[in-house]
Amino acid sequence: MTSGIISEIRRFCTHDGDGIRTTVALKGCPLRCRWCHNPETLTSKPSLAFAAAKCVRCGRCVSACGSGVHEIKNGEHVIHRAACTGRGECERACPSSALKLYGERITAEEAVRRALTDRPFFDNSGGGVTLSGGEPLFQPEFSLEIARQVKAEGVSVMLDTSGYARPEVFDRFLPVVDKLLFDLKIIDGERHRDFTGADNAPILNNLARAVEFGSEIEIRTPVIPGVNDAETDFAAAADFLKDIGFKGRVKLLPFNALASAKYAALGLDYAFGGEEKQSCDKMRRYSDFYASIGIDCVVG
Numbered sequence: 001m002t003s004g005i006i007s008e009i010r011r012f013c014t015h016d017g018d019g020i021r022t023t024v025a026l027k028g029c030p031l032r033c034r035w036c037h038n039p040e041t042l043t044s045k046p047s048l049a050f051a052a053a054k055c056v057r058c059g060r061c062v063s064a065c066g067s068g069v070h071e072i073k074n075g076e077h078v079i080h081r082a083a084c085t086g087r088g089e090c091e092r093a094c095p096s097s098a099l100k101l102y103g104e105r106i107t108a109e110e111a112v113r114r115a116l117t118d119r120p121f122f123d124n125s126g127g128g129v130t131l132s133g134g135e136p137l138f139q140p141e142f143s144l145e146i147a148r149q150v151k152a153e154g155v156s157v158m159l160d161t162s163g164y165a166r167p168e169v170f171d172r173f174l175p176v177v178d179k180l181l182f183d184l185k186i187i188d189g190e191r192h193r194d195f196t197g198a199d200n201a202p203i204l205n206n207l208a209r210a211v212e213f214g215s216e217i218e219i220r221t222p223v224i225p226g227v228n229d230a231e232t233d234f235a236a237a238a239d240f241l242k243d244i245g246f247k248g249r250v251k252l253l254p255f256n257a258l259a260s261a262k263y264a265a266l267g268l269d270y271a272f273g274g275e276e277k278q279s280c281d282k283m284r285r286y287s288d289f290y291a292s293i294g295i296d297c298v299v300g
């Protein structure tokens with residue numbers, strides 16, 4: 001049986017594709033977007049989040065963990081993350097939900113079983129299951145097996161992806177998924193490398209091939225202050241989409257700094273923690289720009 005590592009399975013999602021959906025968030029991503037809103041999914045290893053405000057310093061996690069990760073020192077809860085082996089005893093022992101471990105190895109069958117729990121809601125809303133992350137293409141066999149099984153059940157399956165994968169991996173998903181939610185972040189190759197740590201040539205090539213294949217695609221662009229929110233960025237993206245014959249919808253996702261709390265809970269620094277959220281005026285200007293050149297655009 002094919003198995004893989006998930007971060008979590010989120011129910012009743014309304015922003016991960018059409019209708020009411022269950023999102024299977026897979027762990028692991030080859031990119032390192034500096035603004036990433038899902039830092040708990042970046043590595044394939046378990047990630048332990050600690051919400052200090054909820055901790056009552058009862059010390060139960062100290063006794064439950066056999067690896068010495070937790071310590072109460074001078075009345076403060078200290079975490080030695082490097083020692084964490086990801087067994088999750090501390091999370092189960094915590095009486096105040098201050099701890100959450102992201103990262104569980106499960107089979108594709110189990111992921112599908114859990115994902116289809118809310119099937120009646122999918123049927124009534126035009127919803128289904130979305131594979132997200134992290135990057136689902138980072139665990140291709142696992143993701144593909146889930147997608148195939150969901151589809152075999154007659155339920156819609158969508159792939160939320162950065163598009164960063166080898167073409168022979170990416171192409172296997174095209175006949176299986178009903179819709180791609182495809183991130184298009186930065187067209188300029190050098191700046192893409194600078195802000196995400198990865199080359200965008202494979203991403204742009206995969207998007208062009210998906211258009212040629214005839215996939216239903218929603219482009220998603222997170223609009224990040226000082227990264228891709230200049231008029232030249234939007235003009236370059238529009239030119240590229242026109243060049244490849246893209247006919248679908250573009251969804252602009254205005255930046256907000258809500259992920260700051262997640263970074264703090266994971267003990268990570270967040271480069272964009274002090275940024276303001278994008279202004280409505282700017283988002284309206286860019287959606288009007290897309291509309292003016294015949295590209296359907298919404299702000300999400």
Ligand code: SF4
Nearest residue numbers: 055056058059061094
């Ligand atoms: S078990 Fe939970 S509440 Fe108690 S010390 Fe550990 S994290 Fe804090």
Ligand code: SF4
Nearest residue numbers: 029031033036134162
């Ligand atoms: S591709 Fe998505 S999950 Fe991966 S680093 Fe970028 S924003 Fe985060």
